[in-house]
Amino acid sequence: MEHTLALAAKIKNHSAHIGVIGLGYVGLPLVLRFTEEGFRVLGFDIDPIKVEKLNRGESYIKHIPSEKIRQLRDSGLFEASAEYSRLSDTDAIIICVPTPLNKNQGPDMSYIEVTSDEIAKTLRKGQLVSLESTTYPGTTREILLPKFEKRGLKAGRDFFLVFSPEREDPGNPLFNTNNIPKVVGGLTPSCRALGTALYGRIVDRVIAVSSPEAAEFTKILENTFRSVNIALVNELKMLADRMNVDIWEVIEGASSKPFGFMPFYPGPGLGGHCIPIDPFYLAWKAKEMNFNTHFIELAGEINTNMPAYVVTKLGDALNARGKCLKGSRILLLGIAYKKDIDDMRESPALEVIKHLREKEAKVLYNDPFIPIIPKVRKHDFGLKSTPLSAKLLKSVDAAMIIADHSAYDYGWIAEHAPLIIDTRNATRKVRKHRDRIIKA
Numbered sequence: 001m002e003h004t005l006a007l008a009a010k011i012k013n014h015s016a017h018i019g020v021i022g023l024g025y026v027g028l029p030l031v032l033r034f035t036e037e038g039f040r041v042l043g044f045d046i047d048p049i050k051v052e053k054l055n056r057g058e059s060y061i062k063h064i065p066s067e068k069i070r071q072l073r074d075s076g077l078f079e080a081s082a083e084y085s086r087l088s089d090t091d092a093i094i095i096c097v098p099t100p101l102n103k104n105q106g107p108d109m110s111y112i113e114v115t116s117d118e119i120a121k122t123l124r125k126g127q128l129v130s131l132e133s134t135t136y137p138g139t140t141r142e143i144l145l146p147k148f149e150k151r152g153l154k155a156g157r158d159f160f161l162v163f164s165p166e167r168e169d170p171g172n173p174l175f176n177t178n179n180i181p182k183v184v185g186g187l188t189p190s191c192r193a194l195g196t197a198l199y200g201r202i203v204d205r206v207i208a209v210s211s212p213e214a215a216e217f218t219k220i221l222e223n224t225f226r227s228v229n230i231a232l233v234n235e236l237k238m239l240a241d242r243m244n245v246d247i248w249e250v251i252e253g254a255s256s257k258p259f260g261f262m263p264f265y266p267g268p269g270l271g272g273h274c275i276p277i278d279p280f281y282l283a284w285k286a287k288e289m290n291f292n293t294h295f296i297e298l299a300g301e302i303n304t305n306m307p308a309y310v311v312t313k314l315g316d317a318l319n320a321r322g323k324c325l326k327g328s329r330i331l332l333l334g335i336a337y338k339k340d341i342d343d344m345r346e347s348p349a350l351e352v353i354k355h356l357r358e359k360e361a362k363v364l365y366n367d368p369f370i371p372i373i374p375k376v377r378k379h380d381f382g383l384k385s386t387p388l389s390a391k392l393l394k395s396v397d398a399a400m401i402i403a404d405h406s407a408y409d410y411g412w413i414a415e416h417a418p419l420i421i422d423t424r425n426a427t428r429k430v431r432k433h434r435d436r437i438i439k440a
């Protein structure tokens with residue numbers, strides 16, 4: 001009780017010292033929110049470049065301006081570090097490290113394992129630990145708890161443990177850290193109360209659920225819901241195409257129904273750190289219970305097939321013009337996983353490039369937000385963004401729109417490119433040169 005009350009008081013008067021581990025897309029906005037509310041924050045990252053940049057007051061995330069990071073540095077409330085021993089100075093530790101898939105499409109828990117081992121080394125009475133990385137139900141209890149209790153401390157009495165999933169919609173100006181409700185599941189009632197109190201300082205609404213498992217499952221349900229519905233429209237897109245029906249027109253029609261329908265849109269395949277990955281964490285865990293998650297597997301199969309499908313549509317369109325993919329010059333427009341962001345993790349553009357190269361096409365790309373394609377999990381293409389010009393558009397055999405960035409002038413693109421494969425319906429307002437545009 002003594003530690004619960006002490007931490008609750010520190011949270012209430014904003015004197016709790018916060019540690020955030022993993023200063024990426026999830027961790028950095030949290031750092032900013034806590035410091036905005038006057039909390040002192042120590043940020044940890046194993047990437048020395050990120051640590052140096054933050055301590056110099058520079059941002060490395062497009063939608064977080066450097067001005068904000070300069071203010072963060074000047075506030076005197078923040079410091080970035082790579083020294084885990086300093087974790088003992090903090091009262092609440094929030095884990096925001098990556099949870100990718102391993103090469104067998106199963107969970108790669110190594111980042112969570114390493115981080116919790118480091119926390120365990122200095123864990124002391126009165127500390128709260130919150131895991132935010134997306135993961136399968138059971139992670140907090142099965143992986144973190146035993147490592148922490150090995151130090152002879154008891155959860156709910158000596159230290160506190162919660163799972164609270166991150167929700168973010170990068171590039172969406174309507175939602176930010178404080179107005180996205182936060183779900184919290186604690187291991188014990190006091191864990192839950194402290195977790196709720198902590199997040200209640202930085203977000204408008206906290207929803208307490210009964211266990212870490214319920215919170216872990218909540219996050220995966222949200223992302224599975226998206227994956228399955230996107231797969232549904234992707235499948236119907238292929239059918240509509242055979243029937244000569246425009247799926248985007250159909251979705252617009254159905255969206256006029258004021259209840260019971262929610263629009264999802266087809267595209268060149270899933271991307272980002274969450275939707276293509278998280279459902280497989282649950283599918284993997286389900287196997288432990290001899291349970292097959294049919295919807296997850298089927299949605300994965302359909303969505304994974306989309307890059308190959310759009311390349312086939314491109315091949316057909318070239319064929320109809322007496323050309324073939326082999327030896328053709330193909331320009332990809334927008335390679336981020338979605339519009340107006342600089343994140344290309346798991347972007348379908350990567351698979352599209354792979355398929356095009358297999359067919360011996362020459363691939364070029366333009367993306368105002370991604371100057372070079374970094375080496376990623378499965379690919380290392382060594383490609384750089386080519387400046388967009390009328391001359392470039394005229395010189396290619398086709399342009400394929402992968403991410404429908406708002407910065408592009410699609411009318412101008414249609415004026416100069418001989419053929420456009422539009423995977424996002426980005427050219428819907430273009431009236432001229434429709435014969436050059438193929439939706440895919």
Ligand SMILES: NC(=O)c1ccc[n+]([C@@H]2O[C@H](COP(=O)([O-])OP(=O)(O)OC[C@H]3O[C@@H](n4cnc5c(N)ncnc54)[C@H](O)[C@@H]3O)[C@@H](O)[C@H]2O)c1
Binds near residue numbers: 170
């Ligand atoms: N990006 C999103 O929109 C989003 C949304 C919801 C949930 N998530 C989940 O949040 C988690 C983090 O995602 P992200 O997008 O912020 O990833 P990210 O790659 O942008 O950031 C992770 C950071 O952790 C650092 N890191 C890795 N190992 C570390 C270690 N041992 N100690 C300290 N730092 C370490 C990396 O250097 C990196 O800076 C993932 O589980 C992800 O699924 C992400």
